[in-house]
Amino acid sequence: MENREKVLYIDDEFINLELFEINFSDKFEVYRAESGIEGLEILEKNPGIKVVITDYKMPGMNGMEFIEKARLVHPEVKYSILTGYDIFEEIQRAIDMGIVKYYFSKPFNFEKIEGAILEMYKG
Amino acid sequence: MEKSTNKEEVRKLNAVLQITKSIIATLNYEEVLQLISDGMSELLDIETAAIYLLEKDDNLYLGATTPALPPDFPDSLRIAHITDHPNILSASVTKQAVVIEDFKMAELSPAERQVAEMRNLKSLLFLPFVHDEMTLGVLILGTCNEPKVYSQEDIDFGQTIANQLAIAIENTRLHADIIHHKEHLEQLVQEKTEDLDDALKELQLLNQELQLKNRELEKTLQYLKETEAQLIQSEKMASLGVLTAGVAHEINNPLNYIMGASLGLENYFKKHKSPDNGKLQTLLNALRVGIDNASKIVKSLNQFSREAKDDIEECDLNLILDNCILMLGNQLKNHAVLHKNYGNLQAIVKGNSGKIHQVFLNIILNASQAVEDGGNIHLNLYIQDNYYVVEVSDDGAGINKENLSKIADPFFTTKAPGMGTGLGLYIAYSIVSEHKGKIVINSEEGAGTQVNVYLPNS
Numbered sequence: 411m412e413n414r415e416k417v418l419y420i421d422d423e424f425i426n427l428e429l430f431e432i433n434f435s436d437k438f439e440v441y442r443a444e445s446g447i448e449g450l451e452i453l454e455k456n457p458g459i460k461v462v463i464t465d466y467k468m469p470g471m472n473g474m475e476f477i478e479k480a481r482l483v484h485p486e487v488k489y490s491i492l493t494g495y496d497i498f499e500e501i502q503r504a505i506d507m508g509i510v511k512y513y514f515s516k517p518f519n520f521e522k523i524e525g526a527i528l529e530m531y532k533g
Numbered sequence: 534m535e536k537s538t539n540k541e542e543v544r545k546l547n548a549v550l551q552i553t554k555s556i557i558a559t560l561n562y563e564e565v566l567q568l569i570s571d572g573m574s575e576l577l578d579i580e581t582a583a584i585y586l587l588e589k590d591d592n593l594y595l596g597a598t599t600p601a602l603p604p605d606f607p608d609s610l611r612i613a614h615i616t617d618h619p620n621i622l623s624a625s626v627t628k629q630a631v632v633i634e635d636f637k638m639a640e641l642s643p644a645e646r647q648v649a650e651m652r653n654l655k656s657l658l659f660l661p662f663v664h665d666e667m668t669l670g671v672l673i674l675g676t677c678n679e680p681k682v683y684s685q686e687d688i689d690f691g692q693t694i695a696n697q698l699a700i701a702i703e704n705t706r707l708h709a710d711i712i713h714h715k716e717h718l719e720q721l722v723q724e725k726t727e728d729l730d731d732a733l734k735e736l737q738l739l740n741q742e743l744q745l746k747n748r749e750l751e752k753t754l755q756y757l758k759e760t761e762a763q764l765i766q767s768e769k770m771a772s773l774g775v776l777t778a779g780v781a782h783e784i785n786n787p788l789n790y791i792m793g794a795s796l797g798l799e800n801y802f803k804k805h806k807s808p809d810n811g812k813l814q815t816l817l818n819a820l821r822v823g824i825d826n827a828s829k830i831v832k833s834l835n836q837f838s839r840e841a842k843d844d845i846e847e848c849d850l851n852l853i854l855d856n857c858i859l860m861l862g863n864q865l866k867n868h869a870v871l872h873k874n875y876g877n878l879q880a881i882v883k884g885n886s887g888k889i890h891q892v893f894l895n896i897i898l899n900a901s902q903a904v905e906d907g908g909n910i911h912l913n914l915y916i917q918d919n920y921y922v923v924e925v926s927d928d929g930a931g932i933n934k935e936n937l938s939k940i941a942d943p944f945f946t947t948k949a950p951g952m953g954t955g956l957g958l959y960i961a962y963s964i965v966s967e968h969k970g971k972i973v974i975n976s977e978e979g980a981g982t983q984v985n986v987y988l989p990n991s
Contacts, residue, residue: 429796495785496778516792517793517828
């Protein structure tokens, strides 16, 4: 179990966190955070996490603000966004700059996310 | 003696006739005065004669003399003042003849004396021309070389003829006045006509200017209307975009729950071996299809109202048309029969996807509103020359000729108030024109409408 890929998922909604863990924990070691701040703490404590998937719209710190902060401390980590919003300029720009690796839309597509996580661990 | 008197009478009569005849033949004022002067001189057998006319301000004007003055005789020398000529004044005031039989014996004013001496006059007869109790002038007859005694008969006769001639003088004077007035009037008319012409030209110029201004104003108004329409449209789309994005997020989130839950259930049943796997698959599929459909509608709404900064996205016409149909689902369902024929064409145009969505949404919505329940709408996609053509035709109410010409005007609508903004087709035309395409509409009232949208295929 120890050598499974570690994934941190950040979402302010409890149901989303639950469902993500239920569906992906067979494949990956899933870490959960309910906010950007909590996400930063978990990253700090678990240097093995190389992939983070975050919601965009959250109270306090939104997904992009979290990524901006986190990548200063953990530049080696790959960050992606999973949101109910259609892709918009801020995210598109971040993708073009390589700050964000993937944009996933809600409702999530399991195969797409699974494939992307494996891809990010490889690259 | 008897005979010579007769002869004399005949001579006088002839002279009077001659004057009258000559005067009748002319209406020239100076000529008439000259004729009178010459005629009276002959009639009364006196060598010299002069006619002074009474003018304004007690001035005298020398109208004619016998023998006649040279034609270039200066006007300034013709003018005298009546107070310098007391005998003329007397004749004119009393309207009676004045006789000076011998100039040497008479009291004369310096001016009178000067004239008499210049002409070597001996005796003088002043006959006023009286007409209608008014003295028009005075005829002065004078003998040279020797004095003359005038019989009362001669004087009376002379005065009678003078009064008759006064009528002629007055008539020619009036005539001259009339001519003068006529000329003045003609000149006045001429001047006024020229003024009018000038005014007319100015008016025409002003009119032209006004028309030009008018056309400019019309253009400005049209421009304002269009700008207003575009503003309304972009405001509408901007608020719709914000609203759609918000709603999309709020729908996508619960869809995400359902998706996660169905996936979790599927895995759960896989692990725990369900007794009726077939029924379970149907139920799970229903969940997936439901999520899928809801998600597609949200996506198409997003695409429709998204505010894209650049206009060079690759727009798939198949996808856009299907999105529009999806968005109009409720409007079309149980109302019109939709016949799609995209001809297996991959039609990609470069442009703004959201805006192209708006074009077809408007056109298909119009078709749907034009048909009765059970009416047909055909959606055909094909290539013609360098264009992709999307043909939207219906067998609905059609559009009459008058409205057809106004159909692309901003704010033109035949729909009930509140049912249409009159912007739909105007916006469609603007967007298609931005994409270097064109819209062609054919319609027949009662038969239906065909809207062809041409978009460049490169």
